[in-house]
Amino acid sequence: MKRVRFAPSPTGNLHIGTLRTALFNWLFAKRYNATYILRIEDTDKARSKPEYEGNIYEGMDWMGIIEDEGPKKGGKFGPYRQTERIVDGIYQKQLDRLLEEKKAYYCFCTDHDLDGEREDAKHKNRPYIYSRKCLHLSAEEIDEKLKSDISRTVKFEIPDTKSLIVSDGVRDDIDFDCRLISDFVLLKSDGNPSYNYSVVVDDALMGITDVIRGEDHISNTPRQLLLFKALGFTPPQYHHLPMILGQDKSKLSKRHGATAVTDYENQGYLSDALYNFLALLGWSPTDTTEIFDRTSLSTLFSMDRISKSNAVFDVTKLKWMNGQYIRSLEPAALAEKVKPFIDDINLAILDTYTESDVVKIIYSVRDNIALLPDINGYLESFNTSFISFSEKVKSFQFSDSEKQVVLDFCCSVFEHSEFTSENISETMDVIVTKNDGKKGKVFKPIRKALIGLERGPNIVEIVSLLGKDVLSERASFLGKYFSA
RNA sequence: GGCCCUAUCGUCUAGUGGUUAGGACACAUGGUUUUCAUCCAUGCAACCGGAGUUCGAUUCUCCGUAGGGCUACCA
Known part of the structure; x- marks a missing residue:
């Protein structure tokens, strides 16, 4: 295993x-x-x-x-937090062996000494290799220094191997010359193991x-x-x-903007989308599929299709993919994901609807959303407030023919006992036919007059969700307003 | 400076010793749609350079060049 x-x-x-x-x-x-x-x-x-x-x-x-x-989950190989492993003496035990077998040694060099060596190497255009001053200390010298409070580290003695082959699952074998590698610290002067150790x-x-x-x-x-x-x-x-890499092709870092995973969560990305997107950064399937659910990704993934070259993190494509995932969500699931991102103003609008209508409203605008908070730009159409509505309507000019279309619609629509999308749609169709099939001449004025907006989701959806009461309030207002 | 890795459209990538070098994002145009968006169609756009191997290299080798990484008592 x-x-x-x-x-x-x-x-x-x-x-x-x-x-x-x-x-x-x-x-x-x-x-x-x-x-x-x-x-x-x-x-x-x-x-x-x-x-x-x-x-x-x-x-x-x-x-x-x-x-x-892991640390929270536990397991037979714990502890899984290195600080806890230090306490358990795990690193010390192995270190003692290395010391015993003379594969590691104490180093008492100061930062000053080491910096000097490093500068010297740089000056001579040579790779920095530790001088091994402390490797040749006598047993007495070491004992004496260890008894004092002088700062010490334990270093690993790099064997004198010309060629060390590192086999890599992604690329070809890599050949290193160990004579170019400096002895390095295993145990830091603070008593903690170094990363490499x-x-x-x-x-x-x-x-x-x-x-x-x-x-x-x-x-x-x-x-x-x-x-x-x-x-x-x-x-x-x-x-x-x-x-x-970031857009400028340097290692992705804070100066490239959002790099923390929580940033993406807060911006309204779906974890499924990020998961899918990230999987495609450095790996590709055998065909041209790009959208994968987690299960198929788990079965299709393979190490031999990992690419070797660095990849620029392209937020634009991630955003597109997020939109794809949003559109694939079921109404209830979409509502659940979107709700935390709805601002107070729009929350107040949604509060005037039943739970199941809220789900329908959110679903009706899903094509306009790439990031979850985008929803806030599309909920105004569902505002049931009469004040807000009448003010918006007053900002528009209506021609006589437009007024007629609106009035026609208002008359016919109330013939339906229920405001289902089908019924509203049917009313629309009748009016369109009456107007020589010119949809634009019907839909636009109705949207302006009934919603007070020029754009928004499908008007039929809006009207059916607004409901009879709100619509009759608006219709009677329009009746008076248009004849004034 | 030294060591190491990498190199196909602007970006993510597929691919081959002989291909019209494929897909996706973005962009442009057209279509569907009451509008925006969505969706559909079409278009634009790439093998870093130079040698070598070969009948033939984008593909293999070498040398450049470029980018990236490491060069800590950071991980």
Whole structure:
């Protein structure tokens, strides 16, 4: 059984790029029947915040990505939060082995020393490699320094290998020259494991078989692979995903506008749409289908169709896709999604209707909506307020023939005992026929006179929902107004 | 600077040693619609450059170029 993990660090709100990584891990799990693990990498004490971890859960929940094992869910390989694993001594235990086997060593160099070496390397146009000053310390020297309160780290000694092959599930084998890689920190001076160290220990101990992550981790991979070997664990298969870029083709970041998943939720995107859209950023099916439900995505997804090149995040297409999803929703489901985005003014309008009419109203304007809050621009037509209506009507000019059409309609429509769409439509048809089949000459004045607006959803729908009472109020007003 | 990855319409992408290089978004035009929107049709638009391999390269190789990533006691 394969095991994959999504390992975000709670140092900010869940990012769209991070979410994509989670999604691909999730899709991999669904497709290849793997266990999906959520691990919180919070070893950066300064930047990690509980509220960010909460934001991650919130985003995962919204997207419907549910972990099989994780901090909240538990599991046999826990704990799943790195700070808790530190307390359990998990990293220390492995570190002792490395120290014992002389694969790692204490380093007492100061920031100042290290910065100097780095500057020197830069000056000489050479890659920075740690001088290994501390590798050659005698046992006595080390003991003495360890007893003092002098700051120390533990570093990994990079083996002198010319060629280290990293196999990647997405691209060809990648060849690294280890002589160009500097010894790096395993244990930070604050006593916490570094990322490159903790990630290896955790992936190893949690039995991770496949690591699916962003391409920005490629250069970390040789270090991690070396650590796997030094610890005697079998490394996972790595798969490096292309990056998501902003419009200017640089790494997607805050300056590109909305990048937090919650931003998209708040703007009125449907999680289904984002899910579908993100899946298509770096993966493509064998045919030209673009709209997938979650189930078919889970079965169609495959690692061998992941692309290698970075992708620009195109909000315009996401917006289009959101519209597609909105239009595919059933009336009740659409109403439920839309309601939280309706503003107070429009809420007041809807309050004058029954629950089932509200659902019909919302459904009647679905073609005009790309983002959920767009609904607010289309509800005015259903305003039953007489004051607001009469004021709007007074701003229009009506010709005599237009007045006649409106009056005709008002007379005929009340012949129906019920205001169903069919009945209203039938009345309309009669009037259109009377006017030489010229629909424009009928629909436009009726909309202006009865609604007080020039645009809006289907007039037949509006009239049937407005109902008899409101319409008779308006009709009698128009009767007086037109003859005045 | 060093190391690594990548390169097809503006964007997301499909694809092949010989194709009219396909689809989607966007854009333009036309149609349907009472209007807006939706929907439908059509159009516009791409193989980064140079060598090499080959009868033939967008496709394979190399070299450039461009973009991206990493180069931390951040993850």
